[in-house]
Amino acid sequence: MDTITKNKKENFIKTPIQMARSYCRIDLSALAFNVKTIQGILPDSCRIMAIVKANAYGHGDLPVSEHLNKLGIRDFAVATLEEGIRLREAKIHGNILILGHTPSFCAPALSRWHLTQTVTDYQHARELQDAGLPLDVHIKIDTGMHRLGISPDHFDDILDIFSMDHLRVTGMFTHLCAADSSQPDDIVFTRGQIRNFFTLEQKLEHRGIHVPVHIQSSYGILNYPGLPCEFARPGIILYGCYSDTSKDLLRQPALRPVLSLHSRIASIRQIHSGECVGYGRTWHADSQRRLAVLPIGYADGYPRALSNKGSVLIHGQKAPVVGRICMDQMTVDITDIPQAAPGDIATLIGKDGQEEIRAEEVAVLAGTITNELLSRLGSRLHRVTVF
Ligand SMILES: *Cc1c(COP(=O)(O)O)cnc(C)c1O
Numbered sequence: 486m487d488t489i490t491k492n493k494k495e496n497f498i499k500t501p502i503q504m505a506r507s508y509c510r511i512d513l514s515a516l517a518f519n520v521k522t523i524q525g526i527l528p529d530s531c532r533i534m535a536i537v538k539a540n541a542y543g544h545g546d547l548p549v550s551e552h553l554n555k556l557g558i559r560d561f562a563v564a565t566l567e568e569g570i571r572l573r574e575a576k577i578h579g580n581i582l583i584l585g586h587t588p589s590f591c592a593p594a595l596s597r598w599h600l601t602q603t604v605t606d607y608q609h610a611r612e613l614q615d616a617g618l619p620l621d622v623h624i625k626i627d628t629g630m631h632r633l634g635i636s637p638d639h640f641d642d643i644l645d646i647f648s649m650d651h652l653r654v655t656g657m658f659t660h661l662c663a664a665d666s667s668q669p670d671d672i673v674f675t676r677g678q679i680r681n682f683f684t685l686e687q688k689l690e691h692r693g694i695h696v697p698v699h700i701q702s703s704y705g706i707l708n709y710p711g712l713p714c715e716f717a718r719p720g721i722i723l724y725g726c727y728s729d730t731s732k733d734l735l736r737q738p739a740l741r742p743v744l745s746l747h748s749r750i751a752s753i754r755q756i757h758s759g760e761c762v763g764y765g766r767t768w769h770a771d772s773q774r775r776l777a778v779l780p781i782g783y784a785d786g787y788p789r790a791l792s793n794k795g796s797v798l799i800h801g802q803k804a805p806v807v808g809r810i811c812m813d814q815m816t817v818d819i820t821d822i823p824q825a826a827p828g829d830i831a832t833l834i835g836k837d838g839q840e841e842i843r844a845e846e847v848a849v850l851a852g853t854i855t856n857e858l859l860s861r862l863g864s865r866l867h868r869v870t871v872f
Contacts, residue, residue: 526706569583788847
């Protein structure tokens, strides 16, 4: 009895993918391809700082960062202190920059885990300095987004930070807020942001201060590729996606999606003409239909906005979502896929046979961008990495 239980348990541990109700497949060779593609766009002297915040946009921060380390990436950025500590505990090596605000009372953790903190305003710099511990920091410059950072007009404040003896300034950066736009006024605005940042850099150089700089996230890399920076900060394009499909871009390299999202048919039923399906009775069968229940819902990150709108792939064919997406389940119409059976795989994002559902399409249909769609994929989903 004991051995049977034990074996069963081991079996469970060994084959999580077979047991998983729904899962993400993470293709690390696609990640490598995207890294190479991005490096090909950037000047040789510019290094990728991989953005792995929010569980690497839902892909799994640890397997993604470990693989990036293997590919030679030595610079990472996360949003929070906890995300940085997770990477360090997993022995990710290189620099890890925290992009968000960390209160100065967390200085011991920053120091203990060798994390680089963004200085989000002058007061923040003072407080980090007063913590009395040696800290690596990057200074954030606000060139117009007005979220975090110090205005380049406050040159004396910026200069003062370089003289703070507990802070080692290992970088300075800004963030563009309309780099994805091809509207003439947005381009003028973005060029102004870039110009003001480099003017500041030059003023510091005149004072004998040389500091590595970075400006571009994904769309900055694509639309403003040649900037003389030490780093660039790709997020979404690292994962092989565009944020949406509506933008005209200066460069639009073919990228390979790293993630695909799958579920497994739990149950199949016949619905008679006139019967309704799901919460709110939002869908009615206009003829005899065959439906499959998939064990994945909005708590897993499949947007509720796709109720009666989305579709999935089963046996290489599209099966439309019928009724409302529930927290943990959803229903699709498989009338035209007679071979579909319980246990069969449904692909919500990704390829099946000749068909493909891109994350971009799903995001647009849900009224959002891939950054949100992917980063909200839930912790209940297994992540299976393939090479
Ligand atoms: C999230 C983030 C990025 C990455 O953005 P993408 O558009 O996904 O490339 C870069 N820089 C900062 C400051 C960010 O917060």
